[in-house]
Structure formats: C-alpha cells, structure tokens
Amino acid sequence: MNKSILMAATLLLTSSAAFAADFKQADNQWFKDGQATVKMLMGVQPITEKAKNIILLIADGNGIGTNYATRLYQGQQMGKLGSEHVLPQDALPHVAIVKTYNTNAQTPDSAGTGTAFHTGVKTKAGVLGVDETLARGDCSGVDAATVTNAVEFFSGIGKEIGVISTARLTHATPASAYAHSADRNWEADSYLPEGCGQKDIAVQLIDAMKSGSVDLALGGGRRNFIAKDAKDEEGKGGKRTDGKNLIEEAKAAGIQYIWDDKGFASADWSKPVLGLFESSHMKYEADRTGEPSLAEMTAAGINALKDSENGYFLTIEAGRVDHANHAGNAARVVTDGVAFADAIAKAVAMTDPEETLIVVTADHEHAIAFNGYCGRGSNVLGLCYDIDGAGTKHSDKPLTGKDGKPYTVMGYLNGPGSIIGEDGTGSRPDVTQEEATDIDYVQQSLIPLSSESHSGEDVAVYSRGPWSHLFDSTIEQNVIFHVMMHAATAE
Ligand SMILES: [Zn+2]
Incomplete structure (x- = not known):
C-alpha cells in the first residue's frame, strides 16, 4: 500500500460516516451494514487482564471448508438461505489463520496437531506429548522426548481441569491434553508392543484424575478402561489384558463414575467425575440417544469448575465431525458441526469475557x-x-x-x-x-x-476474552498454546 492510499484509508476510517453520505449507494443496506461493521470493529478493545479461566473448543477435522458447510446448514435449518448466517464462532471478535502441518507430515494427524495446541511445540504425526526427536513407536525414547502438556501446566498453576470429547477420551485429541505416548493407538495396555514400559493412555488419564490434576473427564471409550473378558453396562467387552479395571480404581479413589444420561442428570458435580458414555466413541449427534450432547457436557463442565478459586482450563472436543468426514457422510458432518456450534454458544453465554478466554479451533481440515x-x-x-x-x-x-x-x-x-x-x-x-x-x-x-483423508489446508482460530487479540495474522498451530499460557499468567 503506498502512503497516499494508506492516508486515504485512514481518513475513510476516521470520518467514513461523513464520506458515506456522498455515495450513490449510501442507502444500500450492504453499504450501511459495511459502515456499521467498521464502527463496531473500531470499538473492539483488547482485554489485557489475566485470564482466570480458559476454554479451548476443538472440532476435529473442522477446517474452514467444513466450518463453511456447517454455517450453510445451520442457517438453512433456521430458514435462511445459508451464506449470510453467522455461527457462534464466526461472531467471536478475534481470528487467526492456523498452519496445521506436523514436523514430518504436510497432511497432519490429530495426535501431532493436538500436541501442538496442548503443549506449545509441533511434533511428528501419530505421537502425543513428546517432541519431534522421537520416532513414532519408539517406546524407549518417550521419557527423554516428553514435553509439558496443558494438564500439567494449568494444574501446576492451580487451575482445575476438565477434558471433554465426543470421541473416546483416550483418542488422539483429548489424549494430547494429558498423555505422553510414542503412539496414539496405545489407548489400552493390549495395544502396547511387547516389552514396552510406557503406560497406556487410559492408565495415564486415571493417574491424572487420581493425582487431582484432572477433575472432570467426559466422553466415550469405556472399553479401554476394562478387561477383555469383562462386560460394560451395555454388554460390551473391554480391551485390557493386565487384569485392571480402571473404572473401579477411579471409584476407589473417590472419583464418581457415570455412564449414561441418567447418571449425567443426577451426578454430584462438586466431586471429580469420570463419565464414559460409550464403549467406543459417543454417538453422532444425528443418532444420539441415552447420552448427553456436547453442549450439555460443556455446560456441566463449566458449572462443575466455575467456583474454582484459581479458575479452570477446560478442553472440549467435537470429535465426530472428523469421523463423518472420513465416512464422506456430509449430513453427519454438519449435524455434529451444529452440536459443536451449540457448545460454543453455551460457553459464550455462561462466561464473562473479562475473565474467561474462549479459543475455538480445529486440528486440521479434510479433503472436502x-x-x-x-x-x-x-x-x-x-x-x-x-x-x-x-x-x-x-x-x-x-x-x-x-x-x-x-x-x-x-x-x-x-x-x-x-x-x-x-x-x-x-x-x-x-x-x-x-x-x-x-x-x-x-x-x-x-x-x-x-x-x-485429512488435508493440510489451514484452519481458523476464533477467540474472545483476555488476550484473544493476540490471535492475529497467519500462525503456526503451536502458537495457540502460547497465547493461552500468556493469558493465564499475564501480570
Ligand atoms: Zn481424522
């Protein structure tokens, strides 16, 4: 932009209303709305207080294209044409474009991307909570490559922690918040290679709950917590071969266990809660019966943690947008996309922008x-x-x-x-x-x-609250963690 154009643009911004009257299109609604938007943007003030609470909402596989499909769908469901609709995330004041690649993958996976926004470092595809020096599957190198994750950091500064997902709680995205693993697939001990000393992902979640760093975990994946020859409440078998029943271990440690919508409705949210609503992933929103919605889990999580003296960190995943994309089934993509939008709307309505940073993003896009x-x-x-x-x-x-x-x-x-x-x-x-x-x-x-398949295209990060204005320009995905960390510790 040359200097005179820049000056003209500045003039237009400062006295645009006066200029607008001279335009032939001054009474055109698009023109008036454009003027109103500039006025609104000029009134947006950065919030530079420390963030007491941080809510990270991720829809897996919800790149800009997938998000666009959900915008059209929700708008059309409301009787609009669609394109003009504003999703709750579209309405957040600050946005950046995010580069999602893993260190060894132009097309990323959810383990590498989850590690980026849950630890602040990019890493290889398929690994959790470790840096890029570790080869996927190298059990012996996990300790040396381990990095501090969101659960460790935020609990370390006194925050209560909630982990929510419609996928298995041991699946890549939620696991990247609390686990360290040379392979995302090591969700139960039976998946670990012979002689591997690393703890499986389900054990790592229960350890984090027993130690008090994770206070609330709601999602799917019961099978990874019970033995192969055991049956869960819905008659399904487990995946464990080490003889452990991690659900019983959690209960013995004073953690409340719930497994259906009835238990969800009657839970005592003042105590730690482990909710495992399905043997594997929770149901698609279009098929949901007998289990809470993502918005209901979001509301329960906020209510459970909101009285925490030092605030909370809540990571929430709409895990099945990704699965429906993998199935090429757009109808379930957008119905789960709307369930994600409803969860965002809940988080926005239930929190104060002066004290709660809300970050909405995706781990990667699809070949949509x-x-x-x-x-x-x-x-x-x-x-x-x-x-x-x-x-x-x-x-x-x-x-x-x-x-x-x-x-x-x-x-x-x-x-x-x-x-x-x-x-x-x-x-x-x-x-x-x-x-x-x-x-x-x-x-x-x-x-x-x-x-x-996934694609390597950019995703967006949408944000509101303390330091959300730092989400600007085109950023690497690991920067998301750094903004959350800065917001939580700013003096
Ligand atoms: Zn995927």
Whole structure:
C-alpha cells in the first residue's frame, strides 16, 4: 500500500460516516451494514487482564471448508438461505489463520496437531506429548522426548481441569491434553508392543484424575478402561489384558463414575467425575440417544469448575465431525458441526469475557470441496441449483456435468463415495435431491479410499476474552498454546 492510499484509508476510517453520505449507494443496506461493521470493529478493545479461566473448543477435522458447510446448514435449518448466517464462532471478535502441518507430515494427524495446541511445540504425526526427536513407536525414547502438556501446566498453576470429547477420551485429541505416548493407538495396555514400559493412555488419564490434576473427564471409550473378558453396562467387552479395571480404581479413589444420561442428570458435580458414555466413541449427534450432547457436557463442565478459586482450563472436543468426514457422510458432518456450534454458544453465554478466554479451533481440515456455481439457498447437502439472474434464491434447474448428470454442492476429493471402482473404471451415479439429502448419503468423491483423508489446508482460530487479540495474522498451530499460557499468567 503506498502512503497516499494508506492516508486515504485512514481518513475513510476516521470520518467514513461523513464520506458515506456522498455515495450513490449510501442507502444500500450492504453499504450501511459495511459502515456499521467498521464502527463496531473500531470499538473492539483488547482485554489485557489475566485470564482466570480458559476454554479451548476443538472440532476435529473442522477446517474452514467444513466450518463453511456447517454455517450453510445451520442457517438453512433456521430458514435462511445459508451464506449470510453467522455461527457462534464466526461472531467471536478475534481470528487467526492456523498452519496445521506436523514436523514430518504436510497432511497432519490429530495426535501431532493436538500436541501442538496442548503443549506449545509441533511434533511428528501419530505421537502425543513428546517432541519431534522421537520416532513414532519408539517406546524407549518417550521419557527423554516428553514435553509439558496443558494438564500439567494449568494444574501446576492451580487451575482445575476438565477434558471433554465426543470421541473416546483416550483418542488422539483429548489424549494430547494429558498423555505422553510414542503412539496414539496405545489407548489400552493390549495395544502396547511387547516389552514396552510406557503406560497406556487410559492408565495415564486415571493417574491424572487420581493425582487431582484432572477433575472432570467426559466422553466415550469405556472399553479401554476394562478387561477383555469383562462386560460394560451395555454388554460390551473391554480391551485390557493386565487384569485392571480402571473404572473401579477411579471409584476407589473417590472419583464418581457415570455412564449414561441418567447418571449425567443426577451426578454430584462438586466431586471429580469420570463419565464414559460409550464403549467406543459417543454417538453422532444425528443418532444420539441415552447420552448427553456436547453442549450439555460443556455446560456441566463449566458449572462443575466455575467456583474454582484459581479458575479452570477446560478442553472440549467435537470429535465426530472428523469421523463423518472420513465416512464422506456430509449430513453427519454438519449435524455434529451444529452440536459443536451449540457448545460454543453455551460457553459464550455462561462466561464473562473479562475473565474467561474462549479459543475455538480445529486440528486440521479434510479433503472436502465445494462445487459451483450454485445459486443462493442451494441445500448444502443437496444438488447445486443454477443462479437466478433476476433474483436472489437459486433457480429450479440443477446444474449438470458434461455427463449430463446433476452434482451436489459438496463433495470430496477422495473417500468411500468414489465414483471409481477397484477395477479402475466407473461413472457418476445419477443422484436425486431426495437421495442427496438423506442422512446416510455418502458424497461423491474422486479417488477411491475406504476412509476419506485429512488435508493440510489451514484452519481458523476464533477467540474472545483476555488476550484473544493476540490471535492475529497467519500462525503456526503451536502458537495457540502460547497465547493461552500468556493469558493465564499475564501480570
Ligand atoms: Zn481424522
């Protein structure tokens, strides 16, 4: 920007209202809204008090593209066209773009990315709470490569800690908050290689609860806490072969155990709580019965920890946005995306921006893509309808490819919905609006993979509260931890 343009821009900002009257479009609603936005942004003041509480909300696999799909979906569910909708995270005042790669992976995984925002260092794909000097699977090197994680740091400065996820609590993202492991898959002892002295991830969670550093843990993954020959409350077997029942161990240490929505409703939140609501991951929001929603767990977590004298650190994962993306099933992506948005709205409503830093982000994006040129209001789960040149809402004409067949708004570059068979040949199915908008519909994709892949694209971090203005520009993912650490310790 040259100096005179910069000066003109500054003038426009300081006296834009006076200039605006001279514009032919002065009465245009877009123009007036633009003016109002500048005015609002000029009023945003940084909060530089120490953050008493920190809430980190992560939707796994919710990059900017996936977040866009959820925005359209929630807006359309509310009767809007969609694009104009503002998600609760979109409404937060400070945003940065985040580079998600792992030290050895252009396309990252959730262990490496979780370690970045839960410890402040980037590391290799597949490892938890260790630095990049450790090779994945090298059991003997874990101690030497161990780094301090969020649970250790925040409990060390006197904060109470909650870990919440709709995935297994031992899964990569939640585990990166409290565990150190040479492999994310070592969730129970039976997964550890022969002779490996490292503690499995479930044991590490129970150790953290017994020592009082984790006060509340809500999620899925019961199977990793009980023996192979045991049966849980829903008749499902465990994964442990060391004879331990970690749930009984937790109970003996005075930790309350709950496993369904009834126990959730009647729990005594003044005591430490371990909630394991499924044998594996919790249900997708679209299929949820008998277990709390992410927003309900978020509210319970805030209520349980809010009277803590030194504040709290709460890490909350919408774990299944990622799984639905892997399945190429956009309908469950966006319904879990809305469940995440509801949890954010809860956290925003229940906390004071002067004392609570809210950080909303994703660990990585997926190989998700959006077709064009769809008219406004084309159902994000359905067909791409042509633009109406004379109006606002789309026309009633679905756009077609050169094969004469319609296509959907959303698709994937790879995954189980591939139009190419294992023999290398194939053609696009002729999809109808009714088929495409079914909850079980798998979006068309190009490259055949049994599980759709992550991508290395950027994600966003959205934030409100003390020091949230430090989220600015394009940052490395590990910087997220440093902003939280600064906010919690600023004098
Ligand atoms: Zn994933």
